Amino acid sequence: MSDIPAGKSPNYLIGAHVSTAGGVDNAPKNAYRIGANAFALFLKNQRRWFDKPYPPKKVEAFKRNLNSLGFLIDSVLPHGGYLINLCSPDPQKAEKSYLALKDEIERAHLLGLKYINFHPGAHLGKYTEREALEIIAERINRLIEETEQVVLVLETTAGQGSNLGYRFEHLAQIIELVEDKSRVGVCIDTCHIFAAGYDISTEKGYFQVFQEFEEVVGFKYLKGVHLNDSKTPLGSRKDRHAPLGEGYIGLTPFRLMMVDNRFEGIPLILETPEPHRWPQEIKLLREFSLLR
Numbered sequence: 001m002s003d004i005p006a007g008k009s010p011n012y013l014i015g016a017h018v019s020t021a022g023g024v025d026n027a028p029k030n031a032y033r034i035g036a037n038a039f040a041l042f043l044k045n046q047r048r049w050f051d052k053p054y055p056p057k058k059v060e061a062f063k064r065n066l067n068s069l070g071f072l073i074d075s076v077l078p079h080g081g082y083l084i085n086l087c088s089p090d091p092q093k094a095e096k097s098y099l100a101l102k103d104e105i106e107r108a109h110l111l112g113l114k115y116i117n118f119h120p121g122a123h124l125g126k127y128t129e130r131e132a133l134e135i136i137a138e139r140i141n142r143l144i145e146e147t148e149q150v151v152l153v154l155e156t157t158a159g160q161g162s163n164l165g166y167r168f169e170h171l172a173q174i175i176e177l178v179e180d181k182s183r184v185g186v187c188i189d190t191c192h193i194f195a196a197g198y199d200i201s202t203e204k205g206y207f208q209v210f211q212e213f214e215e216v217v218g219f220k221y222l223k224g225v226h227l228n229d230s231k232t233p234l235g236s237r238k239d240r241h242a243p244l245g246e247g248y249i250g251l252t253p254f255r256l257m258m259v260d261n262r263f264e265g266i267p268l269i270l271e272t273p274e275p276h277r278w279p280q281e282i283k284l285l286r287e288f289s290l291l292r
């Protein structure tokens with residue numbers, strides 16, 4: 001365990017995407033154990049469309065563990081399942097995606113959480129980008145109408161295949177079309193934006209890219225960050241996470257982010273590939289945050 005206990009460094013909410021093996025209530029414990037004061041989790045089996053509802057006891061245990069271990073509600077960023085594609089050109093898959101995401105929103109709400117993070121979608125060559133962005137926004141509007149409170153957090157992508165979200169403009173265009181803007185947000189994935197061509201690997205690049213993010217989307221919509229280095233180069237349009245400092249990005253943006261108050265108070269989540277190294281990665285990030 002890190003020597004800085006969870007909940008003790010509230011300015012920067014740092015954690016990882018932890019396991020829920022054995023039940024959703026284990027996620028806060030798994031996060032605490034690695035020295036995190038933030039975490040991400042899947043709300044159901046991420047490779048299936050649907051899953052059993054939570055036993056009420058598990059919901060109570062989740063809330064109890066979250067509380068007793070000192071996690072803020074804002075520090076938890078659930079991640080949606082992998083099958084969800086809100087702009088699927090296949091009508092059956094589009095409907096399943098809609099219902100699966102709706103179920104995840106309801107699960108987040110049941111657990112007392114504020115966010116659900118997901119990838120905008122892939123048009124599979126059947127729609128233009130503009131058409132797909134409009135379809136996504138329309139379905140988000142309907143999801144917001146049919147559910148309560150939870151903020152739908154769109155993640156930037158590497159732009160692999162026909163995935164949208166590889167330009168900040170894509171997220172901005174969806175937000176523009178969402179009626180209730182209090183229920184939409186964004187999550188920046190450092191590996192994804194770098195692979196999409198945003199060069200955050202140098203100090204100059206870091207400030208330019210986040211200035212551009214402010215102008216195009218706005219930090220007021222930022223609800224989370226996924227902290228990953230990239231196994232593939234700038235603009236490669238591939239989604240391959242590397243441990244911090246061991247990919248093409250390097251430590252520069254992570255060092256800068258931990259003293260940049262635009263990133264204070266929002267969950268900063270490691271999705272790096274070697275979970276046994278998370279305690280060290282979290283410790284390193286905390287050290288960066290104490291440097292100023």
Ligand code: ZN
Pocket residue numbers: 079118119155
């Ligand atoms: Zn993601």
Ligand code: MN
Pocket residue numbers: 155189226271
């Ligand atoms: Mn991510």
Ligand code: MN
Pocket residue numbers: 189191192239240241
């Ligand atoms: Mn990824």
